[in-house]
Amino acid sequence: xxxxxxxxRVQEQTRLxxxxxxxxxxxxxxxxxxxxxxxxxxxxVEAQLPNExxxxxxxxxxxxxxxDVHEFYNRVGxxxxxxxxxxxxxxxxxxxxxxxxxxxxxxxxxxxDLPPEYGELFA
Numbered sequence: 745x746x747x748x749x750x751x752x753r754v755q756e757q758t759r760l761x762x763x764x765x766x767x768x769x770x771x772x773x774x775x776x777x778x779x780x781x782x783x784x785x786x787x788x789v790e791a792q793l794p795n796e797x798x799x800x801x802x803x804x805x806x807x808x809x810x811x812d813v814h815e816f817y818n819r820v821g822x823x824x825x826x827x828x829x830x831x832x833x834x835x836x837x838x839x840x841x842x843x844x845x846x847x848x849x850x851x852x853x854x855x856x857d858l859p860p861e862y863g864e865l866f867a
Contacts, residue, residue: 745845747795750841751767754766754769757837758837769838770800770838771823773839773842774838776819776835779819782857788850788853789853792846792847792850793845793846812861813865817831818831820835836864839866
């Protein structure tokens with residue numbers, strides 16, 4: 745899936761008014777996911793995405809930061825200036841588009857890297 749297609753799908757899923765808002769929530773979710781994943785898993789996901797989205801996943805840590813799914817939503821909310829409820833809903837919508845964009849094997853790798861409570865993101 746190309747960058748423009750990804751952003752368009754996010755905008756459709758989230759029903760946001762502008763493309764810039766769709767890019768902002770996409771960036772917030774992928775940056776947070778990138779900092780949470782182990783480098784090896786993150787690299788596998790990056791390999792499946794267009795360059796513009798790869799940049800969002802970049803994280804400096806070798807191993808992912810360890811925090812629960814509620815903190816994940818808090819971090820997305822802080823990055824995108826959203827309430828916890830909006831961050832939760834929009835995170836799930838962006839992850840839904842990510843599921844369309846990358847192979848099931850990469851999704852399985854993500855789920856294996858994260859604690860079981862993160863399964864709600866990918867349901």
